[in-house]
Amino acid sequence: MRYTEEHEWLRIEGDVVVVGITEHAAEQLGDVVFVELPEIEAQVAKGDEVCVIESVKAASDILAPVDGEIVEVNEALVDNPSLVNEDPQGDAWFFKMKLDDLSVLDEFMTEDEYKDFLG
Amino acid sequence: MTQNPTELKRTPLHALHLLLGAKMVPFAGYDMPVQYPMGVLREHLHTRAHAGLFDVSHMGQVVLRPRADMAALEAGLEALMPVAVSGLGIGRQRYGLFTNDTGGVLDDLMFANRGDHILMVVNAACKEADIAHLQTHLADVAEVLPVTDRALLALQGPQAEAALARLAPETRAMRFMDVITTMTEFGALWVSRSGYTGEDGFEISVPEMHAEGFARALLEIESVAPIGLGARDSLRLEAGLCLYGHDMAPEITPVQAGLAWAIQKSRRSGGAREGGFPGAAQILAELAEGPACIRVGLRPDGRAPMREGTPLWDAPEQGTVRGAVTSGGFGPSVKAPIAMGYVPPACATPGTQVWGELRGKRLPVTVCELPFRPSTYKR
Numbered sequence: 372m373r374y375t376e377e378h379e380w381l382r383i384e385g386d387v388v389v390v391g392i393t394e395h396a397a398e399q400l401g402d403v404v405f406v407e408l409p410e411i412e413a414q415v416a417k418g419d420e421v422c423v424i425e426s427v428k429a430a431s432d433i434l435a436p437v438d439g440e441i442v443e444v445n446e447a448l449v450d451n452p453s454l455v456n457e458d459p460q461g462d463a464w465f466f467k468m469k470l471d472d473l474s475v476l477d478e479f480m481t482e483d484e485y486k487d488f489l490g
Numbered sequence: 491m492t493q494n495p496t497e498l499k500r501t502p503l504h505a506l507h508l509l510l511g512a513k514m515v516p517f518a519g520y521d522m523p524v525q526y527p528m529g530v531l532r533e534h535l536h537t538r539a540h541a542g543l544f545d546v547s548h549m550g551q552v553v554l555r556p557r558a559d560m561a562a563l564e565a566g567l568e569a570l571m572p573v574a575v576s577g578l579g580i581g582r583q584r585y586g587l588f589t590n591d592t593g594g595v596l597d598d599l600m601f602a603n604r605g606d607h608i609l610m611v612v613n614a615a616c617k618e619a620d621i622a623h624l625q626t627h628l629a630d631v632a633e634v635l636p637v638t639d640r641a642l643l644a645l646q647g648p649q650a651e652a653a654l655a656r657l658a659p660e661t662r663a664m665r666f667m668d669v670i671t672t673m674t675e676f677g678a679l680w681v682s683r684s685g686y687t688g689e690d691g692f693e694i695s696v697p698e699m700h701a702e703g704f705a706r707a708l709l710e711i712e713s714v715a716p717i718g719l720g721a722r723d724s725l726r727l728e729a730g731l732c733l734y735g736h737d738m739a740p741e742i743t744p745v746q747a748g749l750a751w752a753i754q755k756s757r758r759s760g761g762a763r764e765g766g767f768p769g770a771a772q773i774l775a776e777l778a779e780g781p782a783c784i785r786v787g788l789r790p791d792g793r794a795p796m797r798e799g800t801p802l803w804d805a806p807e808q809g810t811v812r813g814a815v816t817s818g819g820f821g822p823s824v825k826a827p828i829a830m831g832y833v834p835p836a837c838a839t840p841g842t843q844v845w846g847e848l849r850g851k852r853l854p855v856t857v858c859e860l861p862f863r864p865s866t867y868k869r
Contacts (some may be wrong), residue, residue, distance in 0.1 A: 402530055404820040428720060430795070
């Protein structure tokens with residue numbers, strides 16, 4: 372598992388990477404009430420806003436952590452946004468991306484590095 | 491607006507908020523709890539089902555003590571508000587508004603006839619300006635005395651009556667908008683049966699030295715949980731109540747804000763004390779002819795909340811922006827996104843379709859009646 376400075380987690384499953392938000396991010400957001408997911412097959416570039424998350428407090432975005440193609444999205448979040456609070460690092464993954472080169476993930480933080488980053 | 495936390499003011503319950511694990515945020519110059527570990531959604535639902543305790547000590551409590559007689563003070567206040575002050579019974583509270591010369595709202599407030607004085611509760615963000623306004627205009631008729639040695643708590647929800655009655659039994663017999671003083675082990679409490687959630691409940695002014703003990707005693711009652719500003723906002727939005735600075739502002743008249751009900755017959759055209767308040771020409775004209783825009787309830791058809799500032803279009807493509815959302819979010823009891831905003835009368839009929847522009851897309855919104863959830867006041 373790798374982590375971004377935007378509090379996303381990235382998990383490699385074969386040749387795709389699964390993306391979600393960390394427990395820390397979910398806690399900061401508060402109760403999530405709305406999730407908008409990207410289109411499947413969308414080509415996205417690192418930094419693109421690919422998901423919208425609305426909590427009781429505010430709206431925020433999930434950015435594409437790397438360049439790639441969206442191959443799957445977690446429709447369960449649309450029907451049950453509170454899953455993001457209940458299981459952010461498990462069932463509440465947001466989307467899966469196919470990358471040309473998985474080695475780009477090496478630049479992201481390991482779990483220990485992310486813990487240090489949180490302080 | 492970022493503020494150094496050390497410069498923020500603290501209410502008498504600040505230490506208790508920290509002990510309860512609150513997440514604190516700056517609000518109107520105070521370090522205030524936005525939520526407790528329960529979280530906004532559950533705090534909201536707890537208040538609707540049981541009883542919620544809110545610290546609203548940041549709000550301004552002001553005593554107006556007449557120099558000569560109450561009648562002169564009442565007349566003085568009527569020169570600042572389009573509201574009947576004279577005629578309000580002793581021990582009764584009423585909703586009021588300060589207006590400016592163009593009829594806009596400077597602040598909204600509650601005032602109570604306490605027999606030998608008037609007690610006023612005003613918004614935190616406006617309190618300095620309100621006190622100055624009162625001192626300027628009422629100097630001849632009243633002493634304007636800000637109350638600085640009392641906390642203000644709100645206890646709201648269907649179990650508020652039973653909970654408060656354990657500590658202050660006399661409050662049980664109160665009706666909506668009654669105000670009493672009751673002696674308790676926490677000193678003299680000034681209690682009004684009112685609030686800002688649409689629920690039955692009370693606002694309780696308690697001497698500063700007893701504030702924490704009183705709050706702790708309430709929180710020991712099983713039905714009572716501490717509730718932060720986050721849920722206070724979603725509760726008042728479901729109740730269709732205006733938030734000053736958002737749904738109400740110096741550019742918006744009470745008639746536009748849907749608050750014509752707060753302007754009694756005696757202050758309207760043909761009434762015994764017609765006009766004579768700032769902006770009377772504009773407000774009386776709007777009462778007669780209708781306002782150019784009006785506050786409405788809005789139900790987004792989809793699931794995306796529409797926040798303050800969302801433009802409202804009259805067509806899914808092209809068309810014109812006819813207004814904007816002034817408060818919006820998710821209604822936990824309604825279980826859907828809800829909002830309030832301003833549109834011209836042509837778009838204000840419940841059932842009218844408008845489109846809110848969200849992230850570059852126009853999404854359908856239906857104009858609806860307010861409130862989103864009927865109030866349960868004990869009248």
